[in-house]
Amino acid sequence: MGNRKFKIYRGDNTKGELVDYNCDVTEGMVVLDVMHRIQADDANDLACRWNCKAGKCGSCSVEINGRPKLACMTRMNEYGDDETITITPLKAFPIIKDTVTDVSWNYKQNLKIKPFSPAQNKNNTEKGLVMQQVDVERTQHFRKCIECYLCQNVCHVIRDQEAKEKFVGPRFMIRLASLEMHPMDDADRIPAIKEDHGSGMCNITRCCTEVCPEDIQITDDGIIPLKERVVDRYYDPFMILFRKIFKK
């Protein structure tokens, strides 16, 4: 594949620039391999976060030619031979150094969510509630999340609108969905989803789903169903009346 041109962001959260590098690329290399080769040959102090190199730890999230991706899952043969590849840190989070960002804001969002609260009185067998495969699959779909935060990074509410305090972000809407749709969970998170977690801030532009490396249907299976549950509770007069009549 020959010698290829790269531009990599070097700097911190206040100052930085795109630095040119050349790297010999061989068959089968991914962008993370290139970063490691540049680190070894040309820039020993280049900071890049990585761990599993298998698309399962979510550590190597960066922006490659302006698109949020996992560096370890982005093959070099996706790009043209003459194309200069630009590698920058995630835009939505503060830069620690070079391509490494501080994603700790996400951990704080996670803490806001009411944890799994199993009901004591839900039974469908003598042994208590036994989950069938169909229900396991529904929540397991959300648990494929590797917390790479590419969805958080590409969400324009967090990225461009500086509304981090109003919206918990797609990753945590998915976590909320996995808890809300869990047959054994008994907690009521709908008021918090509307008020504290900001379901109304999402305008369904689906970028979170487009960048998800695990192909989780974040919008269709997570955010929209939660928005519909909020509609049930707060905006649908017939559902409100139904609940009042049948005490549900």
Added chain:
Amino acid sequence: MSNPIGRERALLSNLREDNWWISPMLVLFGLLSFIIYSTWAAWQGEYFWWSGAINAEGFGGYLSPFYSPPIFIKEGMEGIPPVSHALMGAWPKWLDWLPGFSPAWLILVFPLSFRFTCYYYRKAYYRAFAFTPPACAVGGIPQKDYKGETGILLFQNIHRYAMYFAIIFIFLLSYDAVMAFFRDGKFGIGVGSIILLINPILLGAYTFGCHSLRHLIGGRMDCFSCTHAAESAHSRWKIVTFLNRRHHIFAWFSLVWVGLSDIYVRLVSMGVITDLNSWGI
């Protein structure tokens, strides 16, 4: 060193190398074309029906989906059904202010509100028209106090009610499709019959894949296996989910087809083209 590159909070700021602007431009062109054509077609108030002869009486005929159902009909216009076909009879004087005495104005709000509040179209027009954002990882219009769908856009939550009306329209347009296979009570088939038959099929595939419907028929449940009713709901939910995964495809196909159906009926009614059919008219 300069300030961090690629981190500006500005409209269209991005480092993308691909042609990200093609998709929103196509959506802009597609939706604007439909809006302009449908407004013009609704404004006409004539040439929305054909049954072999201008103002022919009798059972059957081609009716443009933009005008279905005709609630009132203004007599004396060209290419319109007999007044007996109107749901509520002749055009009343108190509606004379409507452009073109067109009954389309009385019904278009229903399909329009369904599409406008649709979760797919929201993505399409927020990107193409509102630039929030124009494409993924491309800077949107920076707003000081972004409210998403909590401010003026709170009305998007009426989507399920728009969906109820949209389902009624599937049945109405299916009735029109059946009528398109008859002329003066005689069964037959024409190009228009097929066009008007495909129309409710595509609209049905779009409407029955609605996210709100998917929620109401089963998605709202936490357990799909706990009761027989839940198992039954899960079966329905799976069908809607199949259509829901293709919601964007059917959204576009049905939109284009409903416009083509109107164009076809209009051109046949105006005598610009001849309908190939088994009635020989």
